[in-house]
Amino acid sequence: MTSPNEWHTPEMHVTSERFSENARHALDDKVLQGGLFIFAKGFTALREIGISQVPEFGDMRDRARDVKDHVLANLGDYLEQFEERVIANGGRVHWARNATEANEIIARLCAEANAKTVVKSKSMVTEELELNPHLEKQGIEVFESDLGEYIIQLRKEKPFHIVGPALHLTKEQVSDTFYEAHKRYGRTEKVTEKEALVREARIVLRERFKQADVGITGANFLVAETGSIALVTNEGNADLSATLPRHHIAVTGIEKIVPTLEDLGVFLRLLPRSALGLDTANYLSLYTGPKRDSDPDGPETFDIVLVDNGRSDMLGNEFQDMLRCIRCGACLNGCPVFTSVGGQAYGSVYSGPMGAVWTPALAGITHAANLPNASTFCGKCEEVCPVRIPLPNLMRHWREREFERHYTPAGQRWGMGAWRWIAARPAVYRLVSSMGGRILRAMAARGWVKKLPGFAGGWTEMRDLKAPEGGSFLDQYAKGRRS
Amino acid sequence: MGARDEILGKLVRRTKGSGATGITGHLKPAMAMTTGEEMVAQFRDKAAKLSCGLSELSRLNEVPGEIERVLGEIGVEPLLHVSNEPELASLPWEDIPGLRTSREMNRDALDGVAAVSACAAASAETGALVLTSDADHVTAIAFLPDFHFVVLRKSQIVPGFEGIWSAARARGGNRDLPRAVNIIGGPSRTGDIEATMVMGAHGPRHVHILLVDG
Numbered sequence: 001m002t003s004p005n006e007w008h009t010p011e012m013h014v015t016s017e018r019f020s021e022n023a024r025h026a027l028d029d030k031v032l033q034g035g036l037f038i039f040a041k042g043f044t045a046l047r048e049i050g051i052s053q054v055p056e057f058g059d060m061r062d063r064a065r066d067v068k069d070h071v072l073a074n075l076g077d078y079l080e081q082f083e084e085r086v087i088a089n090g091g092r093v094h095w096a097r098n099a100t101e102a103n104e105i106i107a108r109l110c111a112e113a114n115a116k117t118v119v120k121s122k123s124m125v126t127e128e129l130e131l132n133p134h135l136e137k138q139g140i141e142v143f144e145s146d147l148g149e150y151i152i153q154l155r156k157e158k159p160f161h162i163v164g165p166a167l168h169l170t171k172e173q174v175s176d177t178f179y180e181a182h183k184r185y186g187r188t189e190k191v192t193e194k195e196a197l198v199r200e201a202r203i204v205l206r207e208r209f210k211q212a213d214v215g216i217t218g219a220n221f222l223v224a225e226t227g228s229i230a231l232v233t234n235e236g237n238a239d240l241s242a243t244l245p246r247h248h249i250a251v252t253g254i255e256k257i258v259p260t261l262e263d264l265g266v267f268l269r270l271l272p273r274s275a276l277g278l279d280t281a282n283y284l285s286l287y288t289g290p291k292r293d294s295d296p297d298g299p300e301t302f303d304i305v306l307v308d309n310g311r312s313d314m315l316g317n318e319f320q321d322m323l324r325c326i327r328c329g330a331c332l333n334g335c336p337v338f339t340s341v342g343g344q345a346y347g348s349v350y351s352g353p354m355g356a357v358w359t360p361a362l363a364g365i366t367h368a369a370n371l372p373n374a375s376t377f378c379g380k381c382e383e384v385c386p387v388r389i390p391l392p393n394l395m396r397h398w399r400e401r402e403f404e405r406h407y408t409p410a411g412q413r414w415g416m417g418a419w420r421w422i423a424a425r426p427a428v429y430r431l432v433s434s435m436g437g438r439i440l441r442a443m444a445a446r447g448w449v450k451k452l453p454g455f456a457g458g459w460t461e462m463r464d465l466k467a468p469e470g471g472s473f474l475d476q477y478a479k480g481r482r483s
Numbered sequence: 484m485g486a487r488d489e490i491l492g493k494l495v496r497r498t499k500g501s502g503a504t505g506i507t508g509h510l511k512p513a514m515a516m517t518t519g520e521e522m523v524a525q526f527r528d529k530a531a532k533l534s535c536g537l538s539e540l541s542r543l544n545e546v547p548g549e550i551e552r553v554l555g556e557i558g559v560e561p562l563l564h565v566s567n568e569p570e571l572a573s574l575p576w577e578d579i580p581g582l583r584t585s586r587e588m589n590r591d592a593l594d595g596v597a598a599v600s601a602c603a604a605a606s607a608e609t610g611a612l613v614l615t616s617d618a619d620h621v622t623a624i625a626f627l628p629d630f631h632f633v634v635l636r637k638s639q640i641v642p643g644f645e646g647i648w649s650a651a652r653a654r655g656g657n658r659d660l661p662r663a664v665n666i667i668g669g670p671s672r673t674g675d676i677e678a679t680m681v682m683g684a685h686g687p688r689h690v691h692i693l694l695v696d697g
Contacts, residue, residue: 059509234684280609284665295618
């Protein structure tokens with residue numbers, strides 16, 4: 001949706017064109033279907049129990065929505081204030097228009113630090129940028145440290161869910177992956193239990209934390225008044241990444257900013273409850289600048305990379321509400337489509353309802369036209385969103401744009417056009433519908449049509465169609481039968 | 484024009500005329516507004532919910548003996564790394580013959596051991612402890628050890644996040660924050676394998692609070 005007079009070209013690689021095919025495979029995957037049940041039932045229930053303890057939850061969501069709207073209306077001012085505070089505290093701020101620029105900045109900072117190894121905590125923005133392959137091409141070894149991200153990094157997969165990247169895998173699959181990957185560290189015994197798998201990852205990654213030259217984190221929030229980044233985790237890996245290496249780089253989107261610490265409190269109250277029904281995450285941390293003269297530990301440099309990559313294109317139009325998103329994953333857990341096919345079918349690091357709106361904005365609607373259509377419009381996503389993003393409406397906007405720009409398949413466009421022509425002409429409509437009724441009755445056996453011809457055959461693949469009985473509504477109306 | 488000016492220029496163009504918007508809704512829930520004994524009681528409940536251990540002591544001098552007792556109970560070698568904060572330095576560590584102490588705070592020394600630190604505050608809203616970096620406080624003490632003991636005085640408990648920010652600002656000289664503000668809600672954990680909660684992901688497996696009167 002870049003307008004011709006804007007310089008900007010967002011970059012995100014997706015394989016969303018294959019959504020239908022991926023979804024079909026996902027539905028046939030018994031292991032995956034077992035895992036998806038956890039989201040559909042477990043996470044949603046946890047969220048409901050968690051928020052039932054807080055009668056003010058709805059009011060806090062209003063507050064969060066309003067704060068974000070205020071920030072977005074004044075985004076440039078708050079980013080400048082943030083930058084000024086970061087510099088005052090001895091840090092540096094870098095601005096990246098797109099993924100290429102962001103990756104170049106980060107690679108340059110790593111080169112300045114003579115970095116051989118980088119340890120990372122989970123960051124969806126760096127997934128969006130495909131930062132890891134870029135750094136690896138420069139000869140830098142990159143270790144993800146969030147357990148889920150580490151597992152999918154070893155398996156060369158994309159995250160399955162924005163909060164739980166590896167929740168589609170069984171412990172047997174993780175066991176196989178660790179067994180192969182950890183041989184290089186001299187670990188030859190195959191561990192199979194969950195506790196033992198967690199322990200093994202902890203032992204292997206602890207050494208990476210201690211050796212890494214650079215720690216790269218995301219930022220859940222940026223605080224304008226203090227120039228701080230806020231990190232929210234349960235494992236403590238973000239804190240080790242921000243504390244032990246000599247250099248800390250935080251990579252995040254320009255929309256993550258909040259004005260004050262008081263405002264931050266509202267979001268820290270909403271995020272863990274919306275994600276997992278928790279009062280708080282295990283670790284909520286604020287980092288402000290590099291190690292100070294009197295500090296006994298902490299990184300020598302503190303660099304923040306602010307990434308646009310299509311975000312500014314969503315400002316000032318019908319997609320602006322999407323920029324309020326705090327990546328809690330609640331809309332994924334409630335979604336009947338996500339919980340049927342899982343995140344990887346979306347072919348994008350952002351999946352579920354939020355991904356169906358966010359992905360076309362970053363990757364272009366030509367590549368992601370399938371995603372806004374992967375919705376039943378049940379409205380559950382909007383119901384659970386902590387910042388009240390009208391997700392179904394935003395998906396509808398994408399569908400409209402997609403149709404206007406002729407990205408809908410030809411058959412579907414022809415069908416819609418034919419329908420409009422017929423529906424606008426009552427006489428034709430009546431003729432076609434009564435003919436249709438007669439044809440269906442002729443095809444039926446004992447009142448049911450088992451197989452429709454041509455493209456309509458898809459509908460009867462899984463079910464039968466009841467043949468119409470007793471004429472159309474208009475026929476019956478004309479005969480005076482109104483009951 | 485560089486990326487910074489182009490991005491900022493575009494943001495101004497795109498938000499022109501939208502200006503200020505009204506802010507409605509609640510800032511904080513009732514559970515973040517308790518006071519007095521009710522606040523302390525809520526802190527105890529919430530900290531227990533986060534799987535923290537808790538010992539209640541009437542005097543700071545009882546801290547060394549209590550830590551030795553807890554280490555014995557969980558069957559851990561009685562070697563304790565003591566943070567350099569003044570309130571801990573003055574405690575009678577030598578009076579407990581069964582407990583050896585170390586002042587080593589480098590990353591290899593802290594890796595996987597038992598350690599004790601003071602804190603800046605604790606929140607009754609969630610049961611979390613607040614630790615801030617300064618000359619006497621090593622940030623890594625909250626992440627590298629396996630057993631983290633935290634000495635907390637009752638007067639340091641605040642109702643909620645708002646109190647945490649005040650306490651953190653006070654530690655940073657009332658304008659800026661200290662470099663690190665770590666709000667710690669119990670032992671490290673992960674649910675990343677089959678959504679089963681396992682304790683001790685990357686940080687401590689045990690967090691034990693020594694809640695002291697006064």
